[in-house]
Amino acid sequence: NAGVTQTPKFQVLKTGQSMTLQCAQDMNHEYMSWYRQDPGMGLRLIHYSVGAGITDQGEVPNGYNVSRSTTEDFPLRLLSAAPSQTSVYFCASSPRGVGDTQYFGPGTRLTVL
Amino acid sequence: EDQVTQSPEALRLQEGESSSLNCSYTVSGLRGLFWYRQDPGKGPEFLFTLYSAGEEKEKERLKATLTKKESFLHITAPKPEDSATYLCAVQTRANAGKSTFGDGTTLTVKP
Numbered sequence: 001n002a003g004v005t006q007t008p009k010f011q012v013l014k015t016g017q018s019m020t021l022q023c024a025q026d027m028n029h030e031y032m033s034w035y036r037q038d039p040g041m042g043l044r045l046i047h048y049s050v051g052a053g054i055t056d057q058g059e060v061p062n063g064y065n066v067s068r069s070t071t072e073d074f075p076l077r078l079l080s081a082a083p084s085q086t087s088v089y090f091c092a093s094s095p096r097g098v099g100d101t102q103y104f105g106p107g108t109r110l111t112v113l
Numbered sequence: 114e115d116q117v118t119q120s121p122e123a124l125r126l127q128e129g130e131s132s133s134l135n136c137s138y139t140v141s142g143l144r145g146l147f148w149y150r151q152d153p154g155k156g157p158e159f160l161f162t163l164y165s166a167g168e169e170k171e172k173e174r175l176k177a178t179l180t181k182k183e184s185f186l187h188i189t190a191p192k193p194e195d196s197a198t199y200l201c202a203v204q205t206r207a208n209a210g211k212s213t214f215g216d217g218t219t220l221t222v223k224p
Contacts, residue, residue, distance in 0.1 A: 004156075030210075031209075031210040033210070033211075033212065035214075040122075040216070041216050041217075042117075042119075042200055042214040042215050042216040042217045043157070043200070043202075043212075043214040044214070045211065045212065045213070045214075048210055048211050049210075050209070050210045056211070058211065059213075090156050090157070092156075094210070096209070096210070100145075100204075100209070100210075101147070101159045101162060102147070102149075102157075102159065102202075102212065103159070104156030104157050104158070105156055106155065106156055107154075107155070107156055
């Protein structure tokens with residue numbers, strides 16, 4: 001199993017550009033989440049999904065869109081990048097039920113100029 | 114609103130010097146409390162899940178405990194390889210699949 005994979009690993013954008021961060025998991029997990037982590041801080045939830053076709057907002061959803069058409073994939077779209085979105089982005093997946101530990105991807109480091 | 118507060122922000126220990134990290138939480142209907150370890154430049158890695166007050170889990174030099182208001186991560190005789198950021202997270206029964214994280218404690222163990 002590859003686990004949770006994220007692409008790209010690094011990305012530099014100009015203000016106003018759009019892009020999609022990719023996340024895929026091969027563990028057949030129902031739950032998937034996107035977080036951002038700023039220096040010296042913990043993880044803040046952007047969006048999450050409890051199954052294909054079902055998504056919901058987290059703490060900091062503004063400026064981001066998600067969709068979940070399959071169990072495996074959960075892309076995060078930045079609509080119009082802003083310098084405030086410079087951060088490290090982590091995708092995570094977890095199985096539903098008791099003991100639903102989250103498995104994290106390696107992260108995408110995004111810089112918006 | 115769910116809140117998770119971790120203390121201290123940073124902890125420096127000598128090798129072999131035991132200590133504890135604290136995670137205080139305010140949630141309505143705790144489903145589970147999770148501890149993760151994060152190394153620089155990497156994603157968090159799962160350590161423990163605790164579900165009810167009084168529960169304890171152990172792994173090597175780490176032991177996690179849970180009360181109705183807080184959790185402790187006890188580190189016994191730490192080694193330099195235990196240096197990392199330790200994150201605490203909670204999930205509620207009303208929102209399975211949604212986690213709220215604390216800001217973490219960065220542990221440095223000097224040889």
